[in-house]
Amino acid sequence: MYPFIECLLVFIILSCVLFSVFFHEKKKKICCKLRNMSCEEKCNVLAELIRPFGYCYDPSSDAFSTRIDAPQRSFGYTALYDRYAERFHMVFDCAPVYFDYDGKSWLIELWKGQYGINTGGEVGIYRTDSLIPSVFYRTTLFHSVDDTELLPLSLLLFRNGRPLARLSKKHWWLTVFCMGEFTNPKDLSMQVSITFPNPEMLQAFAEGVKEQPSLSARYCGSRALITFQECPSCRLSLFRRLLRCFRQFQNQKLCKLYLWATGPFERNLERLLCLYYLLPSAFRHLLRSDRRRKKFKKYSRKEKSHEKSL
Numbered sequence: 593m594y595p596f597i598e599c600l601l602v603f604i605i606l607s608c609v610l611f612s613v614f615f616h617e618k619k620k621k622i623c624c625k626l627r628n629m630s631c632e633e634k635c636n637v638l639a640e641l642i643r644p645f646g647y648c649y650d651p652s653s654d655a656f657s658t659r660i661d662a663p664q665r666s667f668g669y670t671a672l673y674d675r676y677a678e679r680f681h682m683v684f685d686c687a688p689v690y691f692d693y694d695g696k697s698w699l700i701e702l703w704k705g706q707y708g709i710n711t712g713g714e715v716g717i718y719r720t721d722s723l724i725p726s727v728f729y730r731t732t733l734f735h736s737v738d739d740t741e742l743l744p745l746s747l748l749l750f751r752n753g754r755p756l757a758r759l760s761k762k763h764w765w766l767t768v769f770c771m772g773e774f775t776n777p778k779d780l781s782m783q784v785s786i787t788f789p790n791p792e793m794l795q796a797f798a799e800g801v802k803e804q805p806s807l808s809a810r811y812c813g814s815r816a817l818i819t820f821q822e823c824p825s826c827r828l829s830l831f832r833r834l835l836r837c838f839r840q841f842q843n844q845k846l847c848k849l850y851l852w853a854t855g856p857f858e859r860n861l862e863r864l865l866c867l868y869y870l871l872p873s874a875f876r877h878l879l880r881s882d883r884r885r886k887k888f889k890k891y892s893r894k895e896k897s898h899e900k901s902l
Contacts, residue, residue, distance in 0.1 A: 691800030705777035
């Protein structure tokens with residue numbers, strides 16, 4: 593029995609050594625390949641790799657954002673997605689603003705927190721096809737707005753009071769994700785600017801902001817300037833608080849693993865390409881947020897069927 597165990601241990605140790613040598617040699621070749629590519633070539637390659645997942649890369653901030661034609665656009669949004677976010681390593685604070693305008697119910701929501709190995713912030717615009725009672729706001733699936741309803745958005749993300757990323761664009765879901773960064777949601781704050789098409793929509797939104805204690809806002813012309821810092825409305829159960837702590841522990845370890853595996857590069861442009869050439873399956877898994885949204889929809893259907901049975 594003991595010789596068998598010894599042989600097994602020797603086999604495991606030799607396998608680990610051989611894997612480490614293979615990993616090191618392969619990584620050296622990848623590093624050499626990336627150093628011989630121009631910045632434009634690397635940006636083009638990365639753009640093609642992340643396009644199917646709905647993302648784009650911003651070289652000026654070394655951060656990632658979502659495209660207007662992202663596949664996630666077809667999924668819409670509901671409060672149930674926020675409820676199950678921790679199950680998918682997304683630990684964030686959220687501030688939904690519901691309001692009625694032009695015969696429709698609208699949802700403009702802000703998020704800030706840790707998304708797996710990304711520190712990020714989001715602002716999304718959704719609506720229904722008709723007015724719905726306020727009691728059903730948090731159980732209704734809101735649709736992403738049409739191209740004719742896109743709004744000029746600006747997002748500035750801070751960590752401990754220092755600017756981390758900035759992005760401005762006309763969009764339905766403006767996001768900024770800083771890969772390889774780890775942050776607790778309470779250490780993040782956001783400044784968001786939304787330009788509305790007319791005073792009526794701005795006024796309707798302002799009434800909705802009054803119901804959201806996590807936000808402070810001021811208004812200039814047709815523009816709303818919103819600050820999202822503390823989250824007094826984010827009251828969580830003991831189970832969710834414990835789950836968030838556990839997920840944050842995992843996220844922090846995954847961040848360190850990502851930085852180690854993609855060293856010695858500094859920018860995420862080279863880091864992600866290194867990960868793709870080194871471990872293609874890990875690269876694809878890293879960006880599969882569309883699969884997470886589909887699972888959210890499954891949870892949403894289960895929750896709705898449960899509520900109907902009560």
